[in-house]
Amino acid sequence: DVVLTQSPLSLPVTLGQPASISCRSGQSLVHSDGNTYLNWFQQRPGQSPRRLINQVSKRDSGVPDRFSGSGSGTDFTLKISRVEAEDVGVYYCMQGTHWPPLTFGGGTKVEIK
Amino acid sequence: DVQLVESGGGLVQPGGSLRLSCAASGITFSDHNMDWVRQAPGKGLEWVGRSRDKPNGYSTDYAASVKGRFTISRDDSKSSLYLQMDSLKTEDTAVYYCASDRGYWGQGTLVTVSS
Numbered sequence: 001d002v003v004l005t006q007s008p009l010s011l012p013v014t015l016g017q018p019a020s021i022s023c024r025s026g027q028s029l030v031h032s033d034g035n036t037y038l039n040w041f042q043q044r045p046g047q048s049p050r051r052l053i054n055q056v057s058k059r060d061s062g063v064p065d066r067f068s069g070s071g072s073g074t075d076f077t078l079k080i081s082r083v084e085a086e087d088v089g090v091y092y093c094m095q096g097t098h099w100p101p102l103t104f105g106g107g108t109k110v111e112i113k
Numbered sequence: 114d115v116q117l118v119e120s121g122g123g124l125v126q127p128g129g130s131l132r133l134s135c136a137a138s139g140i141t142f143s144d145h146n147m148d149w150v151r152q153a154p155g156k157g158l159e160w161v162g163r164s165r166d167k168p169n170g171y172s173t174d175y176a177a178s179v180k181g182r183f184t185i186s187r188d189d190s191k192s193s194l195y196l197q198m199d200s201l202k203t204e205d206t207a208v209y210y211c212a213s214d215r216g217y218w219g220q221g222t223l224v225t226v227s228s
Contacts, residue, residue: 039216041158049150049158051216060216092158096214100174102148102160 002026002098006091006105012113019080021108023093028073030097037096040069040078043107044089053078080110088112115139115217119209122222129201129226135194135211135219142192143167146214149185149196151207152221161209164194179205201226 003026013019029036040053051060053069056076066081080087093105121133135147146169149161162175164185173185184197194211201224208221 043158048210048218048220049212050218054216090157094158100160100163101176102163104158104160107157 001101002029002095002103004093004095004103004105006093006108008108009106010109010111012111013080013083014113015085016082019083019087019110021078021091021093021110023071023076023078023105025074025076025095027098029076029095030073035097036072038069038071038076039094039096040067041092041094042087042089043092044086047089049092083110083112085112117211117213117217117219119211119219119222122209122224124225124227125201126228127201127203127226130197130199131201131224133196133198133209133211133222133224135196137192137194137211137213137217140192140213140215140217142187143189147185147187147194148212148214149183149194150210150212150218151205151224152210153204153207156207159207161196163214198224203227 005024007022036056038056041049043049052063057069068079090107090109092107116138118136125131146166147164162185164187165172182200186195203226206226210221212218
């Protein structure tokens with residue numbers, strides 16, 4: 001199974017400041033079809049997960065452009081350019097390249113300082 | 114608007130069974146690979162299994178932790194996904210979400226396995 005390691009576990013951020021979350025995979029996530037199936041999800045307190053980014057860097061519909069995804073191979077990053085209060089929650093990366101099983105990272109909790 | 118609505122959760126004793134349903138609207142259900150994902154209290158997300166779409170023959174895959182105990186099925190005529198859970202264990206206690214591979218998620222239904 002592909003292990004995804006997220007860091008940091010907890011990320012206190014000042015409103016209006018940038019935030020960055022890392023997701024590292026135990027093996028390359030480049031699929032034989034040439035695509036990289038690495039997604040990012042946001043889970044606000046008390047809510048179900050919401051997909052923000054698919055295939056490394058494609059923003060889902062309705063996702064603010066302050067969220068961006070980047071990376072390749074085994075190293076990926078989710079960036080929030082200017083954190084807003086509504087961004088508080090837990091963020092997960094997930095890989096869909098080598099499955100079954102689909103696997104998730106352990107999560108990064110974003111909170112306001 | 115796309116909606117995925119789970120139902121069927123509740124309290125069940127260890128060794129018991131439960132069937133979850135997920136009703137979809139606003140999508141062409143037969144075109145979507147559908148997943149069940151669970152989240153134990155205070156924990157992260159765990160993939161449970163997948164029902165592939167019609168072009169992929171509706172085949173299913175499961176996590177090792179539930180293989181042989183859980184069965185995923187779907188009825189495209191009703192735009193519905195199901196999760197039959199048998200031989201339930203206390204460690205199966207979680208909120209169960211259905212999700213489309215295109216990024217849509219339901220609100221979840223809580224399953225509690227306890228005596």
